[in-house]
Amino acid sequence: MPQIKIGKLAMLVASLTPEELEPFSAQLKDVEYCQGKAGSMNMEKVISAVETAAKRNSIISDELYRETHALYHAILEALEGVMRGQIGAGNMMRTVGLRFAVVRGTPYEHFDEGEWIAVAFYGTIGAPVKGLEHETFGLGINHIG
Amino acid sequence: MPQIKIGKLAMLVASLTPEELEPFSAQLKDVEYCQGKAGSMNMEKVISAVETAAKRNSIISDELYRETHALYHAILEALEGVMRGQIGAGNMMRTVGLRFAVVRGTPYEHFDEGEWIAVAFYGTIGAPVKGLEHETFGLGINHIG
Amino acid sequence: MPQIKIGKLAMLVASLTPEELEPFSAQLKDVEYCQGKAGSMNMEKVISAVETAAKRNSIISDELYRETHALYHAILEALEGVMRGQIGAGNMMRTVGLRFAVVRGTPYEHFDEGEWIAVAFYGTIGAPVKGLEHETFGLGINHIG
Amino acid sequence: MPQIKIGKLAMLVASLTPEELEPFSAQLKDVEYCQGKAGSMNMEKVISAVETAAKRNSIISDELYRETHALYHAILEALEGVMRGQIGAGNMMRTVGLRFAVVRGTPYEHFDEGEWIAVAFYGTIGAPVKGLEHETFGLGINHIG
Amino acid sequence: MPQIKIGKLAMLVASLTPEELEPFSAQLKDVEYCQGKAGSMNMEKVISAVETAAKRNSIISDELYRETHALYHAILEALEGVMRGQIGAGNMMRTVGLRFAVVRGTPYEHFDEGEWIAVAFYGTIGAPVKGLEHETFGLGINHIG
Amino acid sequence: MPQIKIGKLAMLVASLTPEELEPFSAQLKDVEYCQGKAGSMNMEKVISAVETAAKRNSIISDELYRETHALYHAILEALEGVMRGQIGAGNMMRTVGLRFAVVRGTPYEHFDEGEWIAVAFYGTIGAPVKGLEHETFGLGINHIG
Numbered sequence A, B, C, D, E, F: 001m002p003q004i005k006i007g008k009l010a011m012l013v014a015s016l017t018p019e020e021l022e023p024f025s026a027q028l029k030d031v032e033y034c035q036g037k038a039g040s041m042n043m044e045k046v047i048s049a050v051e052t053a054a055k056r057n058s059i060i061s062d063e064l065y066r067e068t069h070a071l072y073h074a075i076l077e078a079l080e081g082v083m084r085g086q087i088g089a090g091n092m093m094r095t096v097g098l099r100f101a102v103v104r105g106t107p108y109e110h111f112d113e114g115e116w117i118a119v120a121f122y123g124t125i126g127a128p129v130k131g132l133e134h135e136t137f138g139l140g141i142n143h144i145g
Helices: A006-015 A018-028 A043-056 A065-083 B006-015 B018-028 B043-056 B065-083 C006-015 C018-028 C043-056 C065-083 D006-015 D018-028 D043-056 D065-083 E006-015 E018-028 E043-056 E065-083 F006-015 F018-028 F043-056 F065-083
Strands: A032-038 A094-105 A116-126 A133-143 B032-038 B094-105 B116-126 B133-143 C032-038 C094-105 C116-126 C133-143 D032-038 D094-105 D116-126 D133-143 E032-038 E094-105 E116-126 E133-143 F032-038 F094-105 F116-126 F133-143
Touching: A006 A018, A006 A032, A006 A094, A006 A116, A006 A133, A006 B006, A006 B133, A018 B018, A032 A043, A043 A065, A043 A094, A065 A094, A065 A116, A065 A133, A065 B065, A065 B133, A065 F133, A116 B133, A133 B006, A133 B065, A133 B116, A133 B133, A133 F065, B006 B018, B006 B032, B006 B094, B006 B116, B006 B133, B032 B043, B043 B065, B043 B094, B065 B094, B065 B116, B065 B133, B065 C133, B133 C065, C006 C018, C006 C032, C006 C094, C006 C116, C006 C133, C006 D006, C006 D133, C018 D018, C032 C043, C043 C065, C043 C094, C065 C094, C065 C116, C065 C133, C065 D065, C065 D133, C116 D133, C133 D006, C133 D065, C133 D116, C133 D133, D006 D018, D006 D032, D006 D094, D006 D116, D006 D133, D032 D043, D043 D065, D043 D094, D065 D094, D065 D116, D065 D133, D065 E133, D133 E065, E006 E018, E006 E032, E006 E094, E006 E116, E006 E133, E006 F006, E006 F133, E018 F018, E032 E043, E043 E065, E043 E094, E065 E094, E065 E116, E065 E133, E065 F065, E065 F133, E116 F133, E133 F006, E133 F065, E133 F116, E133 F133, F006 F018, F006 F032, F006 F094, F006 F116, F006 F133, F032 F043, F043 F065, F043 F094, F065 F094, F065 F116, F065 F133
Parallel strands: none
Antiparallel strands: A032 A094, A094 A116, A116 A133, B032 B094, B094 B116, B116 B133, C032 C094, C094 C116, C116 C133, D032 D094, D094 D116, D116 D133, E032 E094, E094 E116, E116 E133, F032 F094, F094 F116, F116 F133
């Protein structure tokens, strides 16, 4: 198990209330992170929302393709968990309140393993008919920097 | 958002230490749950481990196919998040320490919505070569009962 | 093999002419069922068409999310058969005449196994260029009630 | 809709009893077909069972790769319906009694459209734990010859 | 290995400059081929662009569904390589300059194995945010004629 | 389009004969690369073969997880192209002669974009029955270092 659990921290930031997150504030000091919301299930918009938040909060550089590439694949992996393999999901899902968190840190003791990034989504997902929804979660992790 | 968040509770039970879980003990009183470990990435064994734990702890009935069917599809959805769409994943993954939680409860206010079940996995997943691993997570939810 | 074959009955209702279906009328008395058509391959519209038909014909309750959730996953499973794993299928398919059937019944002898639901699609599916099409079939089954 | 419905005929041959199939005997005279059983969910064995049956019954030539290639992809498409997108399915499924049918014919009026092949599977599929199973179905179609 | 490598030739036509392709001109005399460009990642448009080019250059007949069906599935297989299993890819990708090649020939020594078709894509693929792109490639092969 | 096309070079190294590769020797001086063979379609063995070759030829460090992680995901992406979305492919494919190439270089003009890695596979892939095979190809690209 990595020393600093950036994936677990991303899940906690994405799903806990501020009060619930309190006991983890010490662990959160070891990483850089941000959070945000994505109100639609349009894939392009969800990805843009996460990328924009990560750049505005200086979690990733907005000048380097390699950092966006690293984040992008972490987002895709997290969305696999949100979608759970459902065909054409982007076309037929409607979500109400998807929160996300991006966490960047150095999970491994060995200095040269360098920085990694975690993306977590938490919220509700539903069929196209309004009012039908349950919780969904997704986590993606990648090396970066 | 459902009133009782069985998905979030499953995530917390699967990933927190006993100390970290303490503040959530009140919320956990509203549901039935169990936890366990799956030490291999052989799909058949992971599924059996979760089913066995859920039956031994009386989270589901071991006499009704419909309850196993409900749990089984929740497990499959959770494994999609763990695997993140990787081809032939069952054949080429090796994991060290996958913990799981099964939570059963009544998330919705409306009485007739009845019982639902959540399955969460948290742990590390790696390529076949030893020592290469990072965190992974998956959540599945289904109606049951 | 279940005692009452709701999946086989759904396939027959979806694909046979009224005359061809005649010999199965006795078997159909053991279940509740309805049928309908979906004229586009837009996923959201196909799902809505099936859900609307199932509710109008009182095959499922339109007041319970758990029944729509059960039907929804049976529809998704049936669409996997229709689409056969083709990427982005919702975007690049054009179909002419997809018929569907929804069958609800009690397939198992053991009383407590309760009610299950089957969804079948049958029709033609084609590439975006008009006139290119062949038959396609899909079946999904789930516990309900 | 094609004139001769090889897909529908394959579905009927795979799922009906001999008595139920009787009324379709006239339609079946327009095509060549065979049927068989596959008792395991090991992919390699299922594919071999269908290929062997199709060759023994002279539905396809056992000397031409192009005919086996056409059949092979029709089998894969049919298995997508059987498996419904479930990850690592070959590893974690156990089936009891999967019947298959292979139908070869000329569905289209235009002579040059030539021969096509349909493969259908029907049976029960279950989780690894014995006794848990429900119906499953899959259909694949390809040009051949 | 087939005698005439239509897949390798399609790959070379799609990715080499005219000068780089020069040494392969002798091999290209054994096959029929065409090339073209697809400037968007909208699936329907990419498929139409390849089909239109193949028909205009008489690589396939525009009067036979079976030839379009053969080409269509070769395109789908090639797009799997371009997309690499990414969910909802058609919705969230933006590409700049995807070149394609369609090659038709007789790869096998045995006369009756007949004609086969290969489709290759080569270009850059990127996330929705402009300027983020790297190379991508895909190859599909099918029997035809 | 990147300045140095590591993906195209990987494809050429994987598929050309030494004579055919000659004209590209100047371009190959800008990158580090190695090649090898994988004689089985067992996923775990294919991945190990590529990783071992890349480490023995010092294309990646054998002491850093982050470099193996980068290579591993490039291999997975390349295998998506080889497998073309076929279910349970690892279980039911048999291949004869899959060659691979790993290329590491700096594709982008901007210095800080750093190093990237490309993995290409080229060979024949077949159904389990011996003698049935056609060409297959796959390319994956990732940031590294």
